[in-house]
Amino acid sequence: xxxxxxxxxxxxxxxxxxxxxxxxxxxxxxxxxxxxxxxxxxxxxxxxxxxxxxxxxxxxxxxxxxxxxxxxxxxxxxxxxxxxxxxxxxxxxxxxxxxxxxxxxxxxxxxxxxxxxxxxxxxxxxxxxxxxxxxxxxxxxxxxxxxxxxxxxxxxxxxxxxxxxxxxxxxxxxxxxxxxxxxxxxxxxxxxxxxxxxxxxxxxxxxxxxxxxxxxxxxxxxxxxxxxxxxxxxxxxxxxxxxxxxxxxxxxxxxxxxxxxxxxxxxxxxxxxxxxxxxxxxxxxxxxxxxxxxxxxxxxxxxxxxxxxxxxxxxxxxxxxxxxxxxxxxxxxxxxxxxxxxxxxxxxxxxxxxxxxxxxxxxxxxxxxxxxxxxxxxxxxxxxxxxxxxxxxxxxxxxxxxxxxxxxxxxxxxxxxxxxxxxxxxxxxxxxxxxxxxxxxxxxxxxxxxxxxxxxxxxxxxxxxxxxxxxxxxxxxxxxxxxxxxxxxxxxxxxxxxxxxxxxxxxxxxxxxxxxxxxx
Amino acid sequence: xxxxxxxxxxxxxxxxxxxxxxxxxxxxxxxxxxxxxxxxxxxxxxxxxxxxxxxxxxxxx
Numbered sequence: 001x002x003x004x005x006x007x008x009x010x011x012x013x014x015x016x017x018x019x020x021x022x023x024x025x026x027x028x029x030x031x032x033x034x035x036x037x038x039x040x041x042x043x044x045x046x047x048x049x050x051x052x053x054x055x056x057x058x059x060x061x062x063x064x065x066x067x068x069x070x071x072x073x074x075x076x077x078x079x080x081x082x083x084x085x086x087x088x089x090x091x092x093x094x095x096x097x098x099x100x101x102x103x104x105x106x107x108x109x110x111x112x113x114x115x116x117x118x119x120x121x122x123x124x125x126x127x128x129x130x131x132x133x134x135x136x137x138x139x140x141x142x143x144x145x146x147x148x149x150x151x152x153x154x155x156x157x158x159x160x161x162x163x164x165x166x167x168x169x170x171x172x173x174x175x176x177x178x179x180x181x182x183x184x185x186x187x188x189x190x191x192x193x194x195x196x197x198x199x200x201x202x203x204x205x206x207x208x209x210x211x212x213x214x215x216x217x218x219x220x221x222x223x224x225x226x227x228x229x230x231x232x233x234x235x236x237x238x239x240x241x242x243x244x245x246x247x248x249x250x251x252x253x254x255x256x257x258x259x260x261x262x263x264x265x266x267x268x269x270x271x272x273x274x275x276x277x278x279x280x281x282x283x284x285x286x287x288x289x290x291x292x293x294x295x296x297x298x299x300x301x302x303x304x305x306x307x308x309x310x311x312x313x314x315x316x317x318x319x320x321x322x323x324x325x326x327x328x329x330x331x332x333x334x335x336x337x338x339x340x341x342x343x344x345x346x347x348x349x350x351x352x353x354x355x356x357x358x359x360x361x362x363x364x365x366x367x368x369x370x371x372x373x374x375x376x377x378x379x380x381x382x383x384x385x386x387x388x389x390x391x392x393x394x395x396x397x398x399x400x401x402x403x404x405x406x407x408x409x410x411x412x413x414x415x416x417x418x419x420x421x422x423x424x425x426x427x428x429x430x431x432x433x434x435x436x437x438x439x440x441x442x443x444x445x446x447x448x449x450x451x452x453x454x455x456x457x458x459x460x461x462x463x464x465x466x467x468x469x470x471x472x473x474x475x476x477x478x479x480x481x482x483x484x485x486x487x488x489x490x491x492x493x494x495x496x497x498x499x500x501x502x503x504x505x506x507x508x509x510x511x512x513x514x515x516x517x518x519x520x
Numbered sequence: 521x522x523x524x525x526x527x528x529x530x531x532x533x534x535x536x537x538x539x540x541x542x543x544x545x546x547x548x549x550x551x552x553x554x555x556x557x558x559x560x561x562x563x564x565x566x567x568x569x570x571x572x573x574x575x576x577x578x579x580x581x
Contacts, residue, residue, distance in 0.1 A: 009541055017527045344555075351552040354545070355521045470522045476553040477522055483560040490568045501572040 133160025
């Protein structure tokens, strides 16, 4: 199996030249993110990714996480790897310094996250969810909850989860039924949650579940949902995990991929009701979710790129060494990379991976600008553009991840279909990415309904105008921009006259967005 | 990719940076422009001209 070689040079190039790291490092709070510091951070991350995480990818896939006697055990080596990860301070990279994090920009954090996901997607999900929990608590929880939970989550001592899905409530999160009843300073939570990534495990001493539930008499649908913090072990007066809360892992799913990542069915309140603490206000839980959504979706887009990269590296290595036949135009047997069709596949993988990476880091930098710029107009512009691009980053990068991993299997020929080769794992692992964190159909609906219709295409047309100003415009790019504009116009017109018809093409908008990276 | 290509080309012209990396970046950009971007024409046709899915009811599926 090909060892993972983190593309640090490429990452630095994209951060410096496409995302505009210099401008980000000049924002208040991001002064530390100079090109030199970022280079050092990327080099260190590359060591951990290639030396510690990547070697556990195949074994983690084979062993998987297992539930035995009520305890979830992660694959061999994961506990040590997680300790090394936390010791390096990696979990808190994008988290605020006041809680022990590094406070680095999202643009840097996505590059580092790409390495974790390339090295070992099953492992990388655990810290990714913890960062999401940190964000939700930081923005919406009381000072008391923040003081108790944030330092422990940022350090990685405890990990976080997101509990949205129930058997009848998937994309339609408003259909959820888990109940929360107030009891003094806390609530009692009762219900079943499914598909909870790292819902139980043995990597850390405690798990902080963020749970969406309904209070009695709340309005139906998404307007009646509240967010609760439910620790696996309730902390005592000193903040040490002590008493077992009434939440239990009932089973783990048997999945197509990401076997190392335990996907739990969690039962809340089988006995007296799990103790939960309200985050934000009652009935405002969806707003808390929206706070995290941009970063979470961006991070899943990053996973698509990460697997594209890893699968490409493996396919390239195989194509350079595998001898098979005399390529057309050559005199003797050569490695299969000499066959034009094999090179076509490799170039397709590499060029689309690089394009998606450029778009993703560019979007992350826009979110940094939106959060940290002191110029109110710039702030607003950056946010509108980032929000337009986020569903494209998620939808496009993950669709490409699947296509690229499939091509990587293809380059291997019959060996690609054999598990021992290792490339099949990437194909299985990446298949979840167009599904979770909002299916790509939901991304397309978000792009159309929220991002295009809400401002009547203002942000989209502004981006198109900027793309037209690209220096040294290639004719293919110019034609693609025309297509983007025509599609935008058609969708806006059709939405006005026949919304169902506009949503019917929604799944096609996301592949069509492959024109946008040209400007990224 | 266009932005990346412009920088790569400028640096190569100025003799800066790692030439293998920069040439590979130009190769990726060129391939993307030649082989990926033209797909937008077909996708646009599918979005704009094809009969909408709404006219194909679920009964015959």
